[in-house]
Amino acid sequence: MPHAADESRVEGARDPLRVPIGAVADELLPRERLHAAGVAALAADELLALLLGTGARAVHVSELARVLIARAGGLRGLAHRTLDEWIAERGVGPARAARLVAAFELARRLQHEPRTRGLAIRSGADVVRVLGARMRDQPKEMFVALLLDGKHRLVREEMVSQGSLTASIVHPREVFRAAIREGAAALVVAHNHPSGDPTPSREDVDITARLVEAGQLVGIPLLDHVVLGEGSHVSLRERGLLCAR
Numbered sequence: 001m002p003h004a005a006d007e008s009r010v011e012g013a014r015d016p017l018r019v020p021i022g023a024v025a026d027e028l029l030p031r032e033r034l035h036a037a038g039v040a041a042l043a044a045d046e047l048l049a050l051l052l053g054t055g056a057r058a059v060h061v062s063e064l065a066r067v068l069i070a071r072a073g074g075l076r077g078l079a080h081r082t083l084d085e086w087i088a089e090r091g092v093g094p095a096r097a098a099r100l101v102a103a104f105e106l107a108r109r110l111q112h113e114p115r116t117r118g119l120a121i122r123s124g125a126d127v128v129r130v131l132g133a134r135m136r137d138q139p140k141e142m143f144v145a146l147l148l149d150g151k152h153r154l155v156r157e158e159m160v161s162q163g164s165l166t167a168s169i170v171h172p173r174e175v176f177r178a179a180i181r182e183g184a185a186a187l188v189v190a191h192n193h194p195s196g197d198p199t200p201s202r203e204d205v206d207i208t209a210r211l212v213e214a215g216q217l218v219g220i221p222l223l224d225h226v227v228l229g230e231g232s233h234v235s236l237r238e239r240g241l242l243c244a245r
Helices: 004-008 030-037 044-052 061-072 075-079 083-087 093-110 124-135 172-182 202-218
Strands: 142-148 154-162 186-192 222-228 233-235
Touching: 030 044, 044 061, 044 093, 061 075, 075 093, 083 093, 124 142, 124 154, 124 186, 124 222, 124 233, 142 172, 154 172, 172 186, 172 202, 186 202, 202 222
Parallel strands: 186 222
Antiparallel strands: 142 154, 142 186, 222 233
16 A cells, blocks of 8 residues: 555556656646636546646646546546545545545535425336435445325435345334334335346345335335336336235
8 A cells, every 4th residue: 555655656657648747738727727617617537636636746637637537447436436445546645535535425425415305206217316326336235215295295315224135124113213203104115236237136025015014004105115226227116016915
């Protein structure tokens, strides 16, 4: 792992993407472009360059940003890098690594802002609007309950569990606890399949049946169970699979 002092050093003599600072000295710097054209006009590498702040030895910050994006295979790869993975990158170091991890975490948390509060949840597509962007790329399964009011509008989200879904982990008690506390009138649940294939498993169907039964007992009906995949989803209600055992 590079020492903090290595933050200003890139051993890029054999890196074909490495170019001397002089080769890009005439380019308009990202900060100047930001002021001149606005943030929306900046490319991904320019935005990353602004977060990096400065380049490394003999490497301009714009080129360093392009190298990092190329090595990660795009922005999605960058967003999922851990602190240690960032620190291991030549030319980054602990200080910049912390800044980058914090920036991507802020972007993820923005997805959790309650801007969708009040949105009517009447289909699997509505669930995707609320949860799809942040659950699509999760490496683990996440099970979320959407608490609804009497008009089936979103009141709040509740994270029920993370990890492989089993009947023991996704227990009706955990799913309905927040719904009862919030006085929810109805409930929709959703989880993601990290494989990208949203086809419901036998376990998914069994868990749904248990939740339907529990909802009938407590008077908070389960309206749907939506499985999210890569660019697609499956609504168990729309498939005719939303029923008690």
